[in-house]
Each structure stands twice: as structure tokens, then as C-alpha cells.
Amino acid sequence: MSWQVFSGTFEQGLMYAIMVLGVYLTFRVLDYADLTVDGSFTLGAAIAARLIFAGQNPWLASGLAFVGGLVAGAFTGLLHTKFKITPLLSGILTMTALYSVNLRIMGRPNIPLLRMRTIFTDFGKLPFMDQYGVLVLSLISVLILGHLLYLFMETEIGVALRATGDNEMMIRSQGVNTDLMKILGLSISNGLVAFSGSYVAQNNQFADASMGIGMIIAGLASVIIGEVLVGTSSVRRTILAVIVGAIVYRVIIALVLQLGLAATDLKLVTAIIVIIALTTPDIKKKIDPRSGTRDKKGVTHA
Amino acid sequence: MLRVQNILKTFNKGTVNEKLAIKGITLNLAAGDFVTVIGSNGAGKSTLLNSVAGDFPVDNGEIYIGDRKITGWPQYRRASLVSRVFQDPMRGTASSMTIEENMVMALRRGQSCRLRRAISAKERVYFREELAKLSLGLENRLTNKVSLLSGGQRQALTLLMATIQKPQLLLLDEHTAALDPKTAEKVLDLTCRVAAENNLTTLMITHNLDHALSVGNRTIMMHEGQIILDLREGERENMTINHLLEMFEKASGSHIHNDRMILA
Numbered sequence: 068m069s070w071q072v073f074s075g076t077f078e079q080g081l082m083y084a085i086m087v088l089g090v091y092l093t094f095r096v097l098d099y100a101d102l103t104v105d106g107s108f109t110l111g112a113a114i115a116a117r118l119i120f121a122g123q124n125p126w127l128a129s130g131l132a133f134v135g136g137l138v139a140g141a142f143t144g145l146l147h148t149k150f151k152i153t154p155l156l157s158g159i160l161t162m163t164a165l166y167s168v169n170l171r172i173m174g175r176p177n178i179p180l181l182r183m184r185t186i187f188t189d190f191g192k193l194p195f196m197d198q199y200g201v202l203v204l205s206l207i208s209v210l211i212l213g214h215l216l217y218l219f220m221e222t223e224i225g226v227a228l229r230a231t232g233d234n235e236m237m238i239r240s241q242g243v244n245t246d247l248m249k250i251l252g253l254s255i256s257n258g259l260v261a262f263s264g265s266y267v268a269q270n271n272q273f274a275d276a277s278m279g280i281g282m283i284i285a286g287l288a289s290v291i292i293g294e295v296l297v298g299t300s301s302v303r304r305t306i307l308a309v310i311v312g313a314i315v316y317r318v319i320i321a322l323v324l325q326l327g328l329a330a331t332d333l334k335l336v337t338a339i340i341v342i343i344a345l346t347t348p349d350i351k352k353k354i355d356p357r358s359g360t361r362d363k364k365g366v367t368h369a
Numbered sequence: 370m371l372r373v374q375n376i377l378k379t380f381n382k383g384t385v386n387e388k389l390a391i392k393g394i395t396l397n398l399a400a401g402d403f404v405t406v407i408g409s410n411g412a413g414k415s416t417l418l419n420s421v422a423g424d425f426p427v428d429n430g431e432i433y434i435g436d437r438k439i440t441g442w443p444q445y446r447r448a449s450l451v452s453r454v455f456q457d458p459m460r461g462t463a464s465s466m467t468i469e470e471n472m473v474m475a476l477r478r479g480q481s482c483r484l485r486r487a488i489s490a491k492e493r494v495y496f497r498e499e500l501a502k503l504s505l506g507l508e509n510r511l512t513n514k515v516s517l518l519s520g521g522q523r524q525a526l527t528l529l530m531a532t533i534q535k536p537q538l539l540l541l542d543e544h545t546a547a548l549d550p551k552t553a554e555k556v557l558d559l560t561c562r563v564a565a566e567n568n569l570t571t572l573m574i575t576h577n578l579d580h581a582l583s584v585g586n587r588t589i590m591m592h593e594g595q596i597i598l599d600l601r602e603g604e605r606e607n608m609t610i611n612h613l614l615e616m617f618e619k620a621s622g623s624h625i626h627n628d629r630m631i632l633a
């Protein structure tokens with residue numbers, strides 16, 4: 068792998084890591100299989116691309132992409148909590164609806180951003196950033212967002228949110244409105260996913276209506292890889308694991324491409340990674356936060 | 370403190386599985402009463418406690434805690450008054466979270482959560498003190514995940530969580546039944562101590578007749594959705610386990626064929 072390919076892969080990994088933080092929040096923290104992700108990733112890209120194409124400030128455009136994701140996640144949360152639609156179906160419904168919404172926002176299937184002003188071109192103008200601007204900006208963004216997510220998890224609301232995913236009945240009996248916690252978690256998660264989408268679109272210099280397809284599985288694969296490699300012994304460590312997982316996942320994908328597989332085979336490769344992870348008992352034990360608690364020395368029956 | 374007035378509860382009304390689980394129960398507890406509840410399987414003991422905690426609405430009757438009529442209150446609203454410990458140690462704690470995080474959730478029971486750091490240094494000291502009272506060595510494991518604890522340790526922690534913010538009413542549903550006998554005794558001792566120290570009004574379901582008579586100040590026996598025996602101080606002191614069994618058979622008109630009743 069050439070240095071250029073490697074640094075490009077690394078940059079991609081950091082940008083996608085923002086999306087993976089979101090997937091971690093729903094899949095792991097809330098224990099909620101949220102399929103909104105495929106749609107909200109594209110939503111973020113679409114909002115940012117449309118605004119940038121119209122000559123708007125790219126930083127503002129990225130911020131609004133985040134807001135768009137927040138709304139999409141909240142919508143999924145409302146479908147689930149208020150109308151009692153299953154988690155899976157709620158996500159699929161929003162994802163499907165978003166496909167049309169995204170096309171409406173873009174006004175066409177894809178928007179090129181060649182030679183447009185983006186957050187990366189802005190950042191590249193700073194001293195010493197002409198060469199590594201993309202890398203540094205992505206790294207700073209991930210570290211800040213990862214740290215903010217960690218701080219959030221340690222707040223009262225964060226603790227209640229985690230407990231909602233762990234033992235809903237228990238935290239409800241402490242007087243916490245768990246519906247609200249789920250809506251909040253889904254909202255933040257999809258905000259991160261959409262924000263990530265806006266970065267990827269600006270880096271790739273185009274947005275495409277189908278760029279989010281398979282994103283959820285890529286996110287899940289990254290989470291699992293990170294958990295296996297880095298571990299989940301604390302919240303801080305798990306967040307670090309998720310970021311590392313996102314990067315390693317991109318490296319694996321790049322290697323697979325170098326081996327001569329077609330780009331169109333990547334989704335298959337990703338699916339196989341996840342299937343292997345979910346069916347290998349040793350890996351399974353390592354990545355499930357609640358596994359092994361039920362049959363440990365714990366409960367002895369009188 | 371607790372007044373339950375003529376409550377009725379039918380499950381699966383209008384179906385073939387219709388089950389009249391509570392047939393008009395009236396029960397008054399004075400502040401500081403510690404009442405043990407016994408009865409065969411399916412007698413409606415859990416349903417009685419669950420009605421008070423608000424798991425489901427009752428079909429008829431009223432429930433008061435203090436002067437507050439809580440009959441129509443949703444469960445989360447009752448959380449500020451009532452706390453519970455169940456048989457399953459897994460139920461009362463979040464296993465993937467740390468001991469201190471579990472405790473802080475209990476400490477904030479009934480309050481709305483905010484966007485500020487969940488645990489302060491002062492609270493950490495307080496948790497350590499409270500855990501030390503359990504003498505299980507948990508005071509040095511504040512940041513351990515609860516999944517690392519044994520069933521007995523978890524149940525002791527759950528009990529501490531249930532009482533760390535003094536509830537108006539403590540409900541215990543066979544909370545020692547899943548533990549080995551030695552651990553069960555320890556958790557029961559702890560229960561008595563915590564209840565006495567805080568003068569808690571307590572309802573405790575048990576299938577251990579010895580505990581039923583030795584713990585607390587009053588014993589009620591349930592059968593087929595009704596209270597068939599209510600023993601207060603004097604009567605209770607003179608009661609033996611064998612006599613209690615006899616009374617059960619007389620009152621219910623049936624023999625106990627319930628292997629879960631423990632006789633000693």
C-alpha cells in the first residue's frame with residue numbers, strides 16, 4: 068500500500084469513525100438496532116452538498132447536516148416509542164422515507180463539489196495544513212466528538228440513557244422516562260451519522276443519493292472490530308475502541324481492494340466480516356457487554 | 370402509611386385465561402410496620418405488591434400512601450414513594466454499568482436527570498461509606514461493573530439502592546429466594562437492619578415460614594387472592610410454624626401441597 072493510499076484510508080477511517088460513534092450509541096448503548104443510519108448518512112451528505120453548491124458557508128452546512136440527522140433520529144424514536152412500531156421497522160420506515168427526502172434536497176441523484184469551498188479547503192489554508200489538512204481536521208473532529216460523547220455518557224442524562232439500554236425496567240422504576248431517553252439517543256446517534264456524511268461528501272467532492280447504502284453494516288463491523296481489538300472494559304475505552312475499529316475497518320477494505328477485488332464486492336466482504344464476528348463464540352463473548360453475566364458464579368439457586 | 374381498600378384485579382378479562390388474582394383485599398399498614406406475606410404459589414402475593422407499585426391499574430378499590438391517593442398514578446410517578454427488590458438479582462441493577470453508576474441512579478430516584486456530571490466526589494465518599502456497611506468489600510470496587518458481582522452481592526447492592534433514598538414504602542418480593550442459604554441469611558439480616566435504622570414501612574413476601582414469623586412485626590397469609598390470616602404482635606409471638614401450617618389448612622380448607630413452603 069503506498070503512503071498516499073494509506074493516508075487517504077486513514078482520513079476516511081477518521082471521517083467514518085464519526086458515523087461509527089453514532090452506530091455504537093444505538094447498537095451498543097441503547098441496544099437498539101437502528102437502520103435509520105443508511106438514510107441519515109446520505110441526508111447529511113445531501114444537506115451539506117446542496118448548501119455548499121448554492122454557495123453557503125461549508126461550516127454552517129456541516130452543522131445543519133448534523134441538525135438534519137438529529138431530526139431524522141428523533142422521528143425514528145417517535146415511531147418506536149409513541150406508535151409502538153418495532154425498532155427494526157421504525158428505522159426502515161425512516162430510512163425509506165429519507166431516500167425520497169434526500170433526492171428532494173439534492174434535486175438530482177448527485178451533486179459534484181469539485182473546486183467548491185469546503186471545510187477541508189478552508190482548513191487547508193491554515194499554516195502547515197496544505198498537505199495534511201484533511202487528516203488533521205478529521206482527527207481533531209473525531210477526538211473532540213469522541214470526548215464530548217464520553218463526557219455526555221458520564222452526565223446524569225448519559226447514565227440514565229445507558230441504563231435504558233441495559234435494564235429498562237429498573238431505570239423506569241427509578242422514575243426515568245425511558246421513551247424520552249430512546250428518542251434522545253437515536254437523535255444524537257443520527258446527528259453524528261449525518262455529520263459524518265457531510266464530511267465524506269466534502270472530502271469526496273460529491274454527494275450521491277445511494278452513498279449511504281450498507282452504512283449500518285459497515286458501522287457495525289467497525290464497532291465489532293474495535294471491541295475485539297481494544298476491549299470494552301470502560302466507557303472511555305469502548306469509545307476509543309469504536310474509533311480504532313472504524314480506522315481498521317477502512318484499512319481492511321483498502322487491503323481487500325489491493326488484492327484485486329472489485330469495489331462492488333465490498334458490501335459482501337463487510338457482511339462476511341460481521342457474520343464471522345457474530346457467529347464466532349469467542350468473539351461473541353468479547354463484544355456482548357451483557358454476555359457471561361447470567362451464567363457466571365453469580366446466582367445460586369436455593 | 371399504606372392503605373389498600375378493597376382492591377380487585379382480574380388478568381386477561383373476557384378471555385379463556387381470565388384469572389381473578391386479587392379478590393377484594395383491604396390492608397392497612399402503620400408507619401414503620403414490617404409485614405411478612407406468605408401463601409401458596411399463585412395466591413396473589415406478587416400481584417398485591419405489583420398493584421401497589423403500579424405495574425398495572427387495579428379494577429376496583431383505592432390505594433393510598435400517607436394521605437396521597439395513588440390509585441391512578443403511573444408507575445414512574447410512584448417511584449418517588451415506593452421502591453422494590455425482586456427475586457432475580459439481575460432485575461434490580463444495570464449489569465454493564467459500574468457500582469457507583471447504579472447507586473447514583475438510585476440516589477436520584479424520582480428526580481429529573483440533568484446534563485451535569487452524574488457523580489460528585491462527595492457522593493463517591495458517601496457511596497463508599499454506605500457500601501462499607503454491607504461488609505462485602507464492595508466499598509473498594511466502586512468502578513467495577515455490576516456484572517462482576519455474585520448474586521448475593523448484587524442483591525445486597527439492590528437493597529442498598531432501594532433504601533439509599535428513603536422510600537415511603539419498601540416492597541420485597543422473595544428477594545432472598547434465589548440465593549444460597551448462607552447468603553440469604555446475610556441479605557435478610559441486612560434487610561432487617563436497614564428497615565429498622567430508617568424505620569421503613571415494609572411488605573416482604575417470603576416462602577420461608579421461619580422468616581415469616583421471626584422477621585418484622587406482623588404476618589399475613591394469602592390464599593386465592595384473599596388475606597386469610599393476619600397475625601399481630603401478641604398472636605404472632607405465640608405462633609409456631611406447625612401451628613401456622615394448621616391454621617393455613619383450616620382457613621383455606623385445603624392441605625398445603627406446596628414444596629416451596631419451607632418449614633424451618
Ligand SMILES: Nc1ncnc2c1ncn2[C@@H]1O[C@H](COP(=O)(O)OP(=O)(O)O)[C@@H](O)[C@H]1O
Pocket residue numbers: 380381388389390408409410411412413414415416417
Ligand atoms: N401479568 C399476569 N398476567 C396474567 N396472569 C397473571 C399475571 N400475574 C399473575 N397472574 C396470575 O395471577 C395469579 C396470582 O399470581 P401471583 O400474584 O404471581 O402469585 P404469587 O406471587 O402469590 O405466587 C396466578 O394465577 C397467576 O398466574
Ligand SMILES: [Mg+2]
Pocket residue numbers: 414415416
Ligand atoms: Mg410471586
